[in-house]
Amino acid sequence: MKGSQAIIKSLTDEGVDVVFGYPGGVLLPLYDVIYDSDLKHILVRHEQCAAHAADGYARASGKVGVCIGTSGPGATNLVTGIATAYMDSAPIVALAGQVGTSLIGNDAFQEVDTIGMTMPISKHSYQAMEPSEIPQMIRSSFYIARTGRPGPVVVDLPKDVQEGELDYPENITIDLPGYKPTKKGHPLQVKKAAELILTSKKPVILAGGGVIHSNSSDELQHLSEIIGAPVTTSLMGKGCFPEDHPLSLGMLGMHGRMSSNMMVDECDCLIAVGCRFSDRTTGDVNKFAPNAKIIHIDVDPAEIGKNITVNVPIVGDAKIILSHLIRIISQTKSVNNHDWVDYVKSFRTSCMPRLSFEDIPLKPQQVIKEISEAVTDDTIVTTDVGQNQMWMAHYFTSRNPRKFISSGGLGTMGFGFPSAMGAKVAMPDNDVVAVCGDGGFLMVCQDLATVKEYDIPVVVCVLDNRYLGMVFQWQKLFYDERISQTKLKAMPDFVKLAEAFGVNAYRVERPGEMKETLKDALNSGEPTLIDVMIDPNEILPMVPPGCGLTEIVGEYKVERENPGEITYQHSAKETGGD
Numbered sequence: 001m002k003g004s005q006a007i008i009k010s011l012t013d014e015g016v017d018v019v020f021g022y023p024g025g026v027l028l029p030l031y032d033v034i035y036d037s038d039l040k041h042i043l044v045r046h047e048q049c050a051a052h053a054a055d056g057y058a059r060a061s062g063k064v065g066v067c068i069g070t071s072g073p074g075a076t077n078l079v080t081g082i083a084t085a086y087m088d089s090a091p092i093v094a095l096a097g098q099v100g101t102s103l104i105g106n107d108a109f110q111e112v113d114t115i116g117m118t119m120p121i122s123k124h125s126y127q128a129m130e131p132s133e134i135p136q137m138i139r140s141s142f143y144i145a146r147t148g149r150p151g152p153v154v155v156d157l158p159k160d161v162q163e164g165e166l167d168y169p170e171n172i173t174i175d176l177p178g179y180k181p182t183k184k185g186h187p188l189q190v191k192k193a194a195e196l197i198l199t200s201k202k203p204v205i206l207a208g209g210g211v212i213h214s215n216s217s218d219e220l221q222h223l224s225e226i227i228g229a230p231v232t233t234s235l236m237g238k239g240c241f242p243e244d245h246p247l248s249l250g251m252l253g254m255h256g257r258m259s260s261n262m263m264v265d266e267c268d269c270l271i272a273v274g275c276r277f278s279d280r281t282t283g284d285v286n287k288f289a290p291n292a293k294i295i296h297i298d299v300d301p302a303e304i305g306k307n308i309t310v311n312v313p314i315v316g317d318a319k320i321i322l323s324h325l326i327r328i329i330s331q332t333k334s335v336n337n338h339d340w341v342d343y344v345k346s347f348r349t350s351c352m353p354r355l356s357f358e359d360i361p362l363k364p365q366q367v368i369k370e371i372s373e374a375v376t377d378d379t380i381v382t383t384d385v386g387q388n389q390m391w392m393a394h395y396f397t398s399r400n401p402r403k404f405i406s407s408g409g410l411g412t413m414g415f416g417f418p419s420a421m422g423a424k425v426a427m428p429d430n431d432v433v434a435v436c437g438d439g440g441f442l443m444v445c446q447d448l449a450t451v452k453e454y455d456i457p458v459v460v461c462v463l464d465n466r467y468l469g470m471v472f473q474w475q476k477l478f479y480d481e482r483i484s485q486t487k488l489k490a491m492p493d494f495v496k497l498a499e500a501f502g503v504n505a506y507r508v509e510r511p512g513e514m515k516e517t518l519k520d521a522l523n524s525g526e527p528t529l530i531d532v533m534i535d536p537n538e539i540l541p542m543v544p545p546g547c548g549l550t551e552i553v554g555e556y557k558v559e560r561e562n563p564g565e566i567t568y569q570h571s572a573k574e575t576g577g578d
Helices: 003-013 025-034 047-061 073-087 114-121 131-146 159-163 187-199 209-213 217-227 258-266 318-332 338-350 364-374 387-395 416-426 438-453 469-478 494-500 513-524
Strands: 018-021 040-043 065-069 092-098 124-127 153-158 203-207 231-233 248-251 269-273 293-298 312-315 380-383 432-437 459-464 504-508 528-533 556-562 565-570
Touching: 003 025, 003 131, 003 159, 018 047, 025 092, 025 153, 025 159, 040 438, 047 065, 047 073, 047 092, 047 416, 047 438, 065 073, 073 092, 073 114, 092 114, 092 131, 114 124, 114 153, 124 131, 131 153, 131 159, 153 159, 187 269, 187 293, 187 312, 187 318, 203 217, 203 258, 209 217, 217 231, 217 318, 231 258, 248 258, 248 387, 258 338, 293 318, 364 387, 364 459, 364 513, 380 387, 380 416, 387 432, 387 459, 387 469, 416 432, 416 438, 416 459, 432 438, 438 459, 438 494, 459 513, 494 504, 494 528, 504 513, 513 528
Parallel strands: 018 040, 018 065, 065 092, 092 153, 124 153, 203 231, 203 269, 231 248, 269 293, 293 312, 380 432, 432 459, 459 528, 504 528
Antiparallel strands: 556 565
């Protein structure tokens, strides 16, 4: 068979049934085979959206997502999505077209060094130089993408390699010297962690995206309950622990909940599972968890000790290690942290928000409350980046893993809508809602054509304040309100824009409208856009860059005279709070 046929066979052998892509000249051999194949190809309107859709597909389903882009500008357009997946450990395989092998390095038409560009932002990059390399290369790509710490793998496909012939092997073996991810944690380290937990009086669990990737949410909840440890999450870990659970603290960090930040500051044992201690989570590392011994469980050894000094490092799969920890602790003795648990619950209650839900223009908190009332626990929610993202992370209650999808590490504007598209394709029986900012949505709005053409019934909620909200917020807080280039003056009418693509669209301006409009949109089974007019002056309290987690500015503050004695003071009028 030809190399192009081998690519499609290799994909179908891996269980791939859908890809997101955009054709180009050097990909004509591949697309000629796609024409007759059973593979469902979704033609996006921009390659970046193909990568984000593959990302959303992967995160919602746990499978490997696949995207395709041509050489040169097609490959460079994939780069942002590849980097997003890399930072957030999403398993995708990106197939990039390339000029013929004899032209590589000659600055040929639409040639870029795809391998050189993507090597720092992918888990691995391949370039096929012979058709016979394709089957093992693609098999290895999928194995690398989904094992250990998941991530994107790039396969560069020169045109003549797609056109050349090969004998497709009956048996494909994977030979990856040096790539053997550790699964089982070292038993002595696990024992040390158990001993530290058993002697602690104020334990807290910090759960990251690794809990979701390893499907270890049940083990996490079991551990939390038997040791009396409240759970806070990173942005990527949101949903791995039910946020309405009595031991849930919510998200930690710069835009995290006050209860999370304060309890991590007080704890004497921090059990970090599948997180990388990013600067947005820790704040000033010199002030992070100052009273705690830190246990760090992660499948990627490079993350342990990278940002935070830890006392007990454990390399391995979170599900296996948490199960081992639970066995040891359960067999040893009962843990009595009732005083700590009662204290945490009391403090969390004192941080509950006091909100007005009748304001016009709408407060984002009002909108999120109504979104929450309109969706179910099975609804998948994606977000864009900026204020809309942080409001959702802060106020939207997630109860299940793989139901809250957001761009964390790279902070990619435009992520919310195409990732929702991929999530809906992956999970057609689940409702999917994308919550976007007006600035981010405008970057990818052309793919309204995609959801219309392929009848992908996602609902896009555009939180419309006519500002680049998060940058605008920083300018107000830290730059003496010198508002420079963040007001979006010439903006479209989003309702008319959606209607121009044949997509249903509505505008929400008053309390109560969001809930009913969203319900109707979800029940319609059609792609829908809801333009939500919100107050541009609303600000979410935050930890300034370079500060400790307790140094919160905005609408509330905390004064603490002694450890264990926290006095909550609300300086907002009616909004603010946790």
